[in-house]
Amino acid sequence: xxxxxxxxxxxVKNVEASRLFFSKIGFSSNPHFSxxxxxxxxxSDTIFAMLLEEPKFASFMAPGKEISDATKTTEVLVTLSAGxxxxxxxxxxxxxxxxxxxxxxxxxxxxxxxxxxxxLDGHHWEVFWMDPAxxxxxxxx
Numbered sequence: 001x002x003x004x005x006x007x008x009x010x011x012v013k014n015v016e017a018s019r020l021f022f023s024k025i026g027f028s029s030n031p032h033f034s035x036x037x038x039x040x041x042x043x044s045d046t047i048f049a050m051l052l053e054e055p056k057f058a059s060f061m062a063p064g065k066e067i068s069d070a071t072k073t074t075e076v077l078v079t080l081s082a083g084x085x086x087x088x089x090x091x092x093x094x095x096x097x098x099x100x101x102x103x104x105x106x107x108x109x110x111x112x113x114x115x116x117x118x119x120l121d122g123h124h125w126e127v128f129w130m131d132p133a134x135x136x137x138x139x140x141x
Contacts, residue, residue, distance in 0.1 A: 013121055021119060047080075074124055081127075082129045088114060088128060091115075107128065114128030
């Protein structure tokens with residue numbers, strides 16, 4: 001069975017500004033699934049963020065629903081794993097330098113480290129590293 005892919009669809013006010021933000025933090029765009037109102041941000045081989053300008057995003061929604069204002073409410077936390085603490089810091093620092101905002105204080109645990117940021121439209125992103133052996137109670141070197 002082929003690995004499943006996930007496409008996280010997010011409403012944005014300006015697709016080009018959002019595409020540029022995500023490129024500044026190290027993600028590419030897939031031009032085959034992008035146009036003037038949509039950017040397909042490639043996070044990994046199986047994870048994509050579909051950034052849709054609000055009118056286009058609304059066209060996919062159920063009738064009678066409103067688009068959440070992510071600067072005022074939180075509907076979803078998008079969480080990505082990282083291979084190391086340094087990778088967590090690289091991604092979070094790049095997001096802040098690209099115009100994102102801080103979301104909350106860093107998570108510091110013996111076996112886990114995480115940071116968070118908001119993108120240009122206020123969507124909350126988490127990045128974390130976890131030592132799987134320590135998380136399972138195994139001794140680590």
